[in-house]
Every structure is written in C-alpha cells, then in structure tokens.
Amino acid sequence: MKTLRRQSFLVAMCACVLAFTATITRAADPLSSWNDGKAKQSIVAFVNKVTQPGAPGFVPEAERIATFDNDGALWAEQPMYFQAFFVVDRIKALAPRHPEWKTTEPFASVLKGDMKAALAGGEKVLLEMVMATHAGMSTAEFEQIVKDWIATAKHPKTGRPFTEMVYQPMLELLAYLRANGFKTYIVSGGGIEFMRPWTEKVYGVPPEQVIGSSIKTKYEIRDGKPVLVRLPEINFIDDKEGKPIAINQHIGRRPIAAFGNSDGDLQMLQWTTAGAGPRFALIVHHTDAEREWAYDRKSHIGKLDKALDEAPARGWTVVDMKHDWKTVFGASTRQ
C-alpha cells in the first residue's frame, strides 16, 4: 500500500509538473499577439537559425543588429506623422510670441486649424514649420519640451496618448530579439531628438540606439556652462538612401535584420539583406481599416509600393496586419 501510495503521489506530481510546464510554455510565448502563420514562423525560424552555436547560420551576439523604422512600423502614422501633431501644438504654444504668424503662411493656416492649406506650400513650408518649432533652444530645453508634450498630447481620432498607439506585436518582437542577444535600433525619418526622450521607456531602445533626421547644433558657453544650441539648419535626412548611410555612420556594421513599412525603408531592407549569411527583412503592411488604417501604394503618408513589389522576389516577410496580428494596440497603461 505504502509503495502504491507513493507511486500515485509521484504520478500526480508528474502530471502536476507537466501541466504547470505547459502553462508556463503557453504563457511565455514571446510573440503571443501574433497569429500563427507565415510571418510569425519566418521570424522564429530566423532567430532560431542565427542563435544556435555551431550551426551553419550562427551569428555571434555582437553582430546581431536589428534596425526598425518607427512611423508606421512601431507606432501608427495616420492621419499624419505624429511629429507633425507636435509641430502644430508647438506653433500654437509659440504663437503669442510671434504675432506676425497671424498673417504669415503657413503659420496663419495652422493657427486656424487648416492643415491642408498650411501644407499647400509643400516641403519648403513644412521645413519652415519644423525650424520654427525645433530650433532656437538648447538640446536640454528641447528634450524637456518633447517630454512634456508626449506626456499629455492625445491622438485626435483615438483620444489615446501617442505612446499608446504603438503596435503590441512589434513591442513583443523587439523584446523577443533582445532576449535572443540582438541589439535593437530605431532608424527613422523622424527627428532623432524628438524620439530619444521616450523610446527607452516605450520601446526599450536607449538613446544611443536611436538614429533619425537631425538639425545642426552649436557648442556654446552660456553663463559659464556649456550648452548645445539647436540651429535652424538641416543636418541629415534619415530617409530612403539616407537610412543605410546613417546606419553605416552610427553603427558601422550592417544589420542582419530590418523592419519597415514603406518605400522610405526600401534601401535599408536592400542594404540589410545584401549582406552575407542569414538575413531577415520584414514589411508591416497596413491592411486593417477597422483596428488601424488600410493604405499602401497610393498613400501620401507611408507609401508602400516599390518595396511591396520587391518583397516576394527577395524573400522578405510581409505582415498582413489584419490577419497576422491578434491585437494591434496594447491595453491602455494610463487612467
């Protein structure tokens, strides 16, 4: 009897442990917001391939560089780039100091809330608005302005903070890659100093792994203390051909994996996948008009045309947002 009881106990224990392990395994799926399908499978297969010591595709940790576009790849970008909302809010905040803006375009239209008219002047006036709002202060002052704005600003359609309009499946992907020894970088057309104040908290990407467009700065001593003053002059546009150029300048290594969503990422994906050994490229295709937005070849924001054509021939993974993602945005983290 005693032996039997012990055996039953052991069997029960084993069952219990097995059940527990199964729960753990299920709960610990690092990509739980991804539906099982080709996209998820291709990610997992690539990570398994490059992380197995001794296997032919093994890549040492130091070389596991992954680069992510931001707008439309990590957070949403409709109805306009979120940084454009920042520009508008800054123009409104600065208007009292600039009475001339009431009668000067593009500022007059922005203040009237007519963005279409404001942007009619094309790239030139956009640049003018960026310079009027992004330059003329120290880097420390600008950092504080961005921090204050990102903590309070809300998306006009969803009413949620912009930092809650990040894609839950992509957050899981970032964490999954890092858990497998990857260094994750952001390589975005957005402003480098517009992103750095919040990317560590939101994406787990520290400032030194954020690459973006930038304006020039000037070193000055003010009241005996050194400051970097932001100048109204473009330093670098980190888009299209600019992305591989900036990757080379900042990182000095070719990524083995790259993630984007538009033709602005095409050269980064080409550059990444043209290297020797295992390479991975992924395009987030916005196909979900209900949960997010649906747009590609004809969109003014995040146009995806050439890269979508190149993807099949080059073996790049295309994420069909509607079918590949269980959830798009995560649960709200604020009250």
Added chain:
Amino acid sequence: MKTLRRQSFLVAMCACVLAFTATITRAADPLSSWNDGKAKQSIVAFVNKVTQPGAPGFVPEAERIATFDNDGALWAEQPMYFQAFFVVDRIKALAPRHPEWKTTEPFASVLKGDMKAALAGGEKVLLEMVMATHAGMSTAEFEQIVKDWIATAKHPKTGRPFTEMVYQPMLELLAYLRANGFKTYIVSGGGIEFMRPWTEKVYGVPPEQVIGSSIKTKYEIRDGKPVLVRLPEINFIDDKEGKPIAINQHIGRRPIAAFGNSDGDLQMLQWTTAGAGPRFALIVHHTDAEREWAYDRKSHIGKLDKALDEAPARGWTVVDMKHDWKTVFGASTRQ
C-alpha cells in the same frame, strides 16, 4: 595527537588559502600598470562612488558612458598622427595610377619623402591628400585597405606595429571601466572608418561605439548589389566643439567620464563635467621623453595648453605619464 595534527593541517590550509587569496588580489589589480598615486586613486574613487547601489553618487549602468580620445590618449601620436602615415603609404601605393602626382604638389613631395614640404600648404593640401586616399571606393573596400595596412605597417621610430603603440595603462583603464558597467566610446578627430576596422580587437571597443571625423557616402546599386561609395567631401570634423556635438548626435546622453590629452578634447571634458552628479575628466600629459615623447603647450601635434590650465580649477585629473605609469606600451604580441 590526531586533533593536533588536524589543527596544524587546518592552520596550514588557512595560511595557504590566505596566501593564495593575497596572490589573487595582487594579480587581479585591474590597474596594475599604474603607480599608486593621485591619478590612480582618483580613478578608483570615482568608479567606487558611482557603482555603489544606494549611495548618493550611484549612477545606473545605462548612464555610465565614458568617452576616450584616441590619438595621444589611447595610442601615440608622434612624430605625426598615425593616420598620416596611412595617407603617405596610400599615396605611394596609388602613385602608379596617378603619373601626374610626380609633378603635382603635395603628392610630388610625399613621393620624395619630404613631408615638411608636402605639408607646407597647410590644411588645404592635407585635405587634398586625405580625399585622394580615403574616397573613391566603397566602404567595404576601404575597410579592407585599412585592415591590410594596420596589419603590416610599422612605426618609423620604434619599428613596432601601430597597434602595439597603444598605452597599456589605458587598456587596463578601458577594461576596468567596462568591468564596472561602463560603456566605453572612442571620440576622436581621426577618421571613423579608419578606426573601426581594428578598435574592437585592440581596445575592445566595437564599431558602434567609435565616433570620429567622416566624409560623405552615397548609396548606389552596382551590379544589382547595394554599396556605399565614399565621396571626396567632408561630412564632419570630430574635434574641439565637434566632440560634444558628435557625442550628442551619436550617443544622445552626456558622458559621466571623459579622457583626453590635448586642447582638441577641451570641449568634451567641459561638456562631460558640466553635467549633474559625479563626473570625471582625465588628461594624459605627455611627460616621458625616454619611454614615449614629452610635449604640451608648444607642440603642433596634440597641443595641450588651455585644457592644462583649466584642469586644476575644474578638478580634472592630470596623468603625469613619467611618474604615474609603470609601463607605457605593453609587451609585443607579434614576432
């Protein structure tokens, strides 16, 4: 008897363990090439202060950024910057393809071995020589050229490879900081792509933590493959005011410790030590004409004048190479 014997054995064991521990402790001094003195003490005191959790000076690992100048701070820089030897060797190697150089300055003088005459034209001709040797090829081709050169070139005075003319005490310092959770960066006036091919092996600093001067590059598709072509156009000069600007651009955080040797590092040291909380700055003063070189205020290479004046008032550590370093260069690693 038995008990006594056991006791003796235990005493002997203890003595043995103690002796062994002492040996380990001595052998494990991470800064063994530094003489005990103010410089070494200031380094150790700073590292202890910022790494003690809960203590008032504690700095989280992510913010432990340390930036090092290269020429004259990590390796020697006399009788001219080592990259200048590279330029000369490249001009000689490329001369057969440029018959016109035989009669065109500054190339004609370089080919005759008359560097003084070659450099008489000042900065303009220096730039011309850099462009003639650093541009016109892909980044991958240039990397290979640097790797081949650094593997074979020898210093004219010592006959040693340039990578053996690195300062042993500074190698120990780099390793000591990293062992204490610091991220070590190079911030040099030298070419970023001239340093990256060998800094990881020689200093343990990976390419993404190397910041330097650069020329522009262009993204091109050649035979269906993307390449970055190096253009004969300055992108950025990472010297003086350029250092804090580049640190902000690449790292996006202010370092808490900075290490230099010349007035070219002054702004980096100012910027670093002007931040809140514990800060550390160190200047390598070249005072050792026997083992290395002795120079400061009047030197054309690595002029140290203003920074030497500022050091005492700002509490910066000045290393007296002759007295603070037990050894200057490490043992030869090649036959």
